[in-house]
Amino acid sequence: MVEKIKVPGSQTVNGTVWVSGAKNAALPLLAASLLSSDGMELRNVPPLLDIDTMLDLLTQLGVICSITKNSPWANSIKLKTDSLYNFTAPYEIVKKMRASILVLGPLLARLGRCCVSLPGGCAIGVRPIDLHLKGLKALGAEIDLKDGYVYAKAIKGLKGADFRFPIVTVTGTENIMMAATLADGVTVLENVAREPEVVDLANCLNSMGAKISGQGTDVIEIKGVSNLGGAKYSVIPDRIEAGSYAIAAGITEGRVDLIGGNFRNVLQSFIDKMEEIGLIFSDIENGIHVESSGKLLSTSVCTSPYPGFPTDLQAQTMSLLCLAEGESEITENIWENRFMHAAELMRMGASISVSGAKAHIKGVKQLTGASVMATDLRASFGLITAALSASGDTTIDRVYHIDRGYSCLEEKFKGCEITLERVKGG
Ligand code: EPZ
Numbered sequence: 001m002v003e004k005i006k007v008p009g010s011q012t013v014n015g016t017v018w019v020s021g022a023k024n025a026a027l028p029l030l031a032a033s034l035l036s037s038d039g040m041e042l043r044n045v046p047p048l049l050d051i052d053t054m055l056d057l058l059t060q061l062g063v064i065c066s067i068t069k070n071s072p073w074a075n076s077i078k079l080k081t082d083s084l085y086n087f088t089a090p091y092e093i094v095k096k097m098r099a100s101i102l103v104l105g106p107l108l109a110r111l112g113r114c115c116v117s118l119p120g121g122c123a124i125g126v127r128p129i130d131l132h133l134k135g136l137k138a139l140g141a142e143i144d145l146k147d148g149y150v151y152a153k154a155i156k157g158l159k160g161a162d163f164r165f166p167i168v169t170v171t172g173t174e175n176i177m178m179a180a181t182l183a184d185g186v187t188v189l190e191n192v193a194r195e196p197e198v199v200d201l202a203n204c205l206n207s208m209g210a211k212i213s214g215q216g217t218d219v220i221e222i223k224g225v226s227n228l229g230g231a232k233y234s235v236i237p238d239r240i241e242a243g244s245y246a247i248a249a250g251i252t253e254g255r256v257d258l259i260g261g262n263f264r265n266v267l268q269s270f271i272d273k274m275e276e277i278g279l280i281f282s283d284i285e286n287g288i289h290v291e292s293s294g295k296l297l298s299t300s301v302c303t304s305p306y307p308g309f310p311t312d313l314q315a316q317t318m319s320l321l322c323l324a325e326g327e328s329e330i331t332e333n334i335w336e337n338r339f340m341h342a343a344e345l346m347r348m349g350a351s352i353s354v355s356g357a358k359a360h361i362k363g364v365k366q367l368t369g370a371s372v373m374a375t376d377l378r379a380s381f382g383l384i385t386a387a388l389s390a391s392g393d394t395t396i397d398r399v400y401h402i403d404r405g406y407s408c409l410e411e412k413f414k415g416c417e418i419t420l421e422r423v424k425g426g
Contacts, residue, residue, distance in 0.1 A: 005402075006421040007387035007394045009369045013254035015416035017245045019261065019287075020046035020073045020407045021235030024099075024312075025197040028174040029204055029235060030054045031102035033063065033079040035110055035178060036208055038230030040079045045235055046407040047075055049400070053097040060093070061086045061103070073408045084111060091117035091148060097404070098122060101129055102171055104152065105179035108141055113153045118145070123376045125335040131169050135176035138163040139183055160185030160224050168193050168305040173220070174201055181210040183224040192220050195306040196236060196266045204233045237261035240312045240378070241406060243270050246290040247316040248385045248416075250279040251323060255291035256416055263288045269309045273301055273317070277324060298326035298363055303333050315341045315382035321361045322350040323389060328361040341379035344372040348390055369394040377405040388418060395423070 021044035031054070033040040045051060047069075055065045055077070064080035087107050094100040094117040107114035119129065133143050133150065139158040144151040160183045165172060173193040178201070180187035192198070194216055202215035208231045211223035237260040249256040264271060264283060271281050278293045298321065303311040311334040321328040322345055332338050339359050342352045347370045351362040369392030374380035380402040387394030399422070402409060410420050 003399055004423050005384065005396045005399045006423050007384055007396065008419060009387060009390040009392050009394065011388045011418050012252045013245070013249040013256050013388070013416045013418055016257040016259060017412050017415060018071075018073055018259050019237045019242045020044075022046075022197055022200075022238035022240070023048055023050055023405050024170070024240070025200045026051060026235045027054055027099045028102050028171070028178070028197065028201045029233065030058060030077070030079070031106055032178055032201060032205060032208075033058070033081050034061065034084065034103060034106035035181060035205075036228040036230055037082045039081050040230055041076060041232045042079070043070070043074070043076045043232070043234040045075045045077050046073060046238065048407050049404045050097050050099065053093060054099065057089055057093045057100055057103060060090070061107070072411060087111050087114040089114070089116040094119050098127060099171060101132060102175060104132060104150065105136065105175035105177075108136060108152045108154055109158055109179045109182040112155050112157065116150045116152075118148050118150060123340060124338040129172075131165055131167070131172040132175045135163050135165070135172060135189075136179060139176070139179055139187065158183035160187040160222070162188045162190070164190040165192060167191075170195050170198060173198050177202065177212065177220060177222060178205065180222040180224060181205055181212070181228060182226070183222070185224055187222040187224065189220045189222070191218055193305060194218060196239065200236045204231055207231050207233060237263070239263060239266045240310060242288070243267055243310070243313045244316050244378075244381045244385075244406070245412070245416075246274060246279065247313070247320050248388060249290045250274065250277070250292050250296070251320050251385045251389045253292040253294060254416070255289065257284060257287055257289050259287040261287065269307055270313055273299060273309060277320060296320065296324035296363070298324045298328040298361075300329040300331070302331040305334070311335055311338060312378050314338060315376075315379040316385055318342065318352070318359065318361065319345060319382045319386035322352070322364060322367060322386065324363045326363055328363070330359045330361065332357050332359070338376070340375035341382050344375065344379070344383055345386055347372055348386055348394065350386075366391055368392055371395045371397065374398045374401045377401045381406060384420070
């Protein structure tokens with residue numbers, strides 16, 4: 001049965017949100033467990049559909065996964081990785097979640113061969129993996145594409161090499177960095193992603209015995225080692241979840257305490273932009289307080305790789321700018337099709353025109369409730385925030401997207417005096 005979320009309008013965010021571990025950090029960390037036969041214990045893992053999908057995939061490869069619930073929004077996961085009996089990531093799993101491609105580098109490095117389904121496109125763009133494959137080829141892997149699968153081989157093991165990414169890719173950097181940890185010799189990766197999630201992965205790999213330096217800059221050096229040990233590691237808090245709830249507070253003229261980490265460090269370009277729009281941020285113990293100044297001002301936003309403005313907060317920001325005084329512009333530089341939410345916001349009375357990578361937004365005084373469709377994970381949250389500020393009820397269809405990346409959504413909003421209702425619908 002399809003689920004929808006009904007959002008009563010004219011609500012104000014007022015409360016505290018415990019931010020979960022970052023989905024986009026947890027997924028590569030889970031894949032990294034494949035690099036060692038000594039197992040891994042990962043803490044602060046968010047309970048999300050995408051995590052379940054990665055655990056399904058690891059289980060199919062021979063990993064034994066056991067989950068302990070530490071709180072409604074955080075699990076510990078023990079991964080027993082001593083006997084992998086399979087090296088195939090099948091289409092049935094990869095089509096559900098593109099991040100499955102993250103097993104490619106670790107499997108190849110540990111087993112010398114693997115077979116991973118090509119992910120295909122998705123709602124926000126074509127999303128090729130050519131750079132993952134080029135990077136692995138540079139490390140000496142033989143790659144064949146057949147019947148929709150990538151067959152990768154490195155029978156004599158991978159060899160350290162220099163490789164420059166022509167464009168910055170997050171999971172591409174993660175895949176090649178993981179593969180290079182077990183390569184023979186030194187690998188230097190240039191123009192790598194600097195995202196905090198990449199740094200988190202490098203730190204975890206180093207705790208397993210890898211020799212990685214430069215993480216957080218645009219050049220990473222990896223001195224290959226012959227094997228890696230186990231790890232006990234805690235996932236960093238989710239900066240995108242934190243930013244999403246900050247916008248929910250701003251759009252509803254409310255306030256929220258975001259607890260769980262130093263968000264200012266990892267969200268600086270986002271916070272700068274939000275302050276320009278009219279949100280007020282102040283540091284509190286183990287988190288940040290966000291409140292509305294009572295006024296939203298227009299601005300221009302360009303998404304770019306870290307430390308730039310994150311594409312994963314673009315849809316939510318568009319909702320906010322729909323209500324900002326004056327005219328705003330958003331340029332989406334990462335994904336070629338990540339404006340599908342604009343048409344849904346227009347059904348709620350927003351004034352937006354999209355041309356290529358640019359969206360032009362004329363602020364309106366009020367949005368009105370409507371039936372809308374969630375087009376991707378971040379767009380879903382953007383529509384919820386828009387709906388909270390609208391007059392009347394909004395019903396959001398295809399909310400399965402949201403369960404992939406936002407844990408305990410209703411509970412977290414309830415802690416902010418917000419009511420959302422999940423309804424079954426045909
Ligand atoms: C990661 O995706 C995130 N996913 C995405 O989060 C995020 O939007 C994206 O990085 C950008 O920040 C995970 O970390 C699991 P990329 P990823 O490779 O790694 C092009 C969310 O909502 N490219 O950095 O797949 C690509 O087309 C999600 O949580 C190539 O051309 O993104 C894009 O234009 C959605 N060839 C650009 O690079 C390649 O081989 C950046 O993509 C790889 C990428």
